[in-house]
Amino acid sequence: GQNIDQPTEMTATEGAIVQINCTYQTSGFNGLFWYQQHAGEAPTFLSYNVLDGLEEKGRFSSFLSRSKGYSYLLLKELQMKDSASYLCAGMDSNYQLIWGAGTKLIIKP
Amino acid sequence: IAGITQAPTSQILAAGRRMTLRCTQDMRHNAMYWYRQDLGLGLRLIHYSNTAGTTGKGEVPDGYSVSRANTDDFPLTLASAVPSQTSVYFCASSEGHSGANVLTFGAGSRLTVL
Numbered sequence: 001g002q003n004i005d006q007p008t009e010m011t012a013t014e015g016a017i018v019q020i021n022c023t024y025q026t027s028g029f030n031g032l033f034w035y036q037q038h039a040g041e042a043p044t045f046l047s048y049n050v051l052d053g054l055e056e057k058g059r060f061s062s063f064l065s066r067s068k069g070y071s072y073l074l075l076k077e078l079q080m081k082d083s084a085s086y087l088c089a090g091m092d093s094n095y096q097l098i099w100g101a102g103t104k105l106i107i108k109p
Numbered sequence: 110i111a112g113i114t115q116a117p118t119s120q121i122l123a124a125g126r127r128m129t130l131r132c133t134q135d136m137r138h139n140a141m142y143w144y145r146q147d148l149g150l151g152l153r154l155i156h157y158s159n160t161a162g163t164t165g166k167g168e169v170p171d172g173y174s175v176s177r178a179n180t181d182d183f184p185l186t187l188a189s190a191v192p193s194q195t196s197v198y199f200c201a202s203s204e205g206h207s208g209a210n211v212l213t214f215g216a217g218s219r220l221t222v223l
Contacts, residue, residue: 004151030207030208031208031209033211035212041216041217042199042214042215042216042217043152043199043212043214044214045211045212045213048209048211050208050209087151087152089151089152091210095206095207095208095210096154096167097152097154097212098151099151099152099153100151101149101150101151102151
């Protein structure tokens, strides 16, 4: 079956770095997405990886290893506003998104 | 402001009643989607439409129906609501439906079925 696994909750300190991991099993693979969702709000797009390697976008970076079925989202210089849930989603061979349950990131001062 | 508008924002509904959640986008996106989000679970696709005039079933379509009469509107109907349909419903759209396809989400509709 198809599955996305990510930790339920993580805690980090303001100004620090945190890495949120995601492992995926999909029928075929057409890319890996990360979305951010603040409490009570809609998810918003952060990143898309389809090739192996690291994609950097300001304080946020996303990494993909297709051979390992693994991705991570790296957040640097954490700010209080980064407190949110981070959703990992894999796209299968039919271009359908399979979503993880999300990782709730708590930032402490 | 370009985006997706969902209505209502929140609704409490008696079991057995019919309910339509409205979704309108002004980005001229081809594809539209309805998801439900429940605590501890990932977003689950209910129905989708790759282009106006076509619809398809997602992962959890039972008890729901959709229509796509034009590009902008994609209403979701619960014919006879049941308590298990209590959830937050998100409408989303994208330019296409394959590849690096970024979804834009509406603000969500919180539905409680009693």
